[in-house]
Amino acid sequence: MILLAIDTASALCAACVYDSDADRELGRSVLDLGKGHAEHLMAVVDEALAQAAVGFDALGRIVVSVGPGSFTGVRVGVATARGFALALNIPAVGVTTLEAVAAETRQSFAGKRIMVTLDGGRGEINVGFFDETGDQVGKPLVTNLDEAARLATAHDGVIAGSAAAMVAGAADRTFPTGSTGATADICVYARLGAAKAVGEKPKPLYLREADAKPQAGFVLPRIQS
Structure with a gap:
């Protein structure tokens, strides 16, 4: 194909x-x-x-x-x-x-557990966990740097992604590190x-709400007839 x-x-x-x-x-x-x-x-x-x-x-x-x-x-x-x-x-x-960065990391760390950490900006870290076979464990989440560092310490495996260095620094320890791109x-x-099996149409994966929101202060009141 x-x-x-x-x-x-x-x-x-x-x-x-x-x-x-x-x-x-x-x-x-x-x-x-x-x-x-x-x-x-x-x-x-x-x-x-x-x-x-x-x-x-x-x-x-x-x-x-x-x-x-x-x-x-x-x-x-x-x-x-x-x-x-x-x-x-x-x-x-x-x-x-998260899947892609984990898969790229597995090319160098086959058979290892991987925690992918992506810098989401504004102090937020997007996190995904993958087991030794490459399957995702649980749902991806968004958290802060301190919590990501705690999770990385508890995970005690390979970390990867654009926030890997920040997470390691916050945890004050060294981890095996995979792909560090966004x-x-x-x-x-x-x-x-x-x-992948064909299923639902692809849709964006957002772990937090968008920055742009309707300005409620400019909404005009309805006129009652």
Whole structure:
């Protein structure tokens, strides 16, 4: 099966075309943007397809990063993936950034328990636990640095993700450390997405509420007739 993987959950705007039967990446394009995913994603996808020398009609599945990560970036990626899936009449599956970072870390720490810690900003840490077989343990959560350090000490395994150094510092100890990015390589998403069963349409994974909220003070009162 040929699939397209998309990741816009962090500063990267990434896409790759992957052949799951051959376990081979056919083409990729990755930009380190920070912001502006919506303006650049289609060009990134086009470049990945061009490198792979395939068209949209060759795709059998869309894989997309569903977060946690940038609220805007995640929405852009998920909306694009669902749009492709609808237009091409093929399934779309979601892969979390926590799953991807854990999978990337397992390449160096096979058979180890992994705690993924992603910096959510504003003192928040997104956390996910994975057992020795790679399965996620419990639900992902958002917490503060001190609690993340306590959890890491209790977990006493490999830690990974963009907040790994902060968590280790707060715990005042050294941990085996895996991938320390805010996301994983785009091909990791492709491999994970290829192995997933098709289920519900992908949707963003938000562990806290969005910063932007309706301004209730500007709501006009209803006129009673």
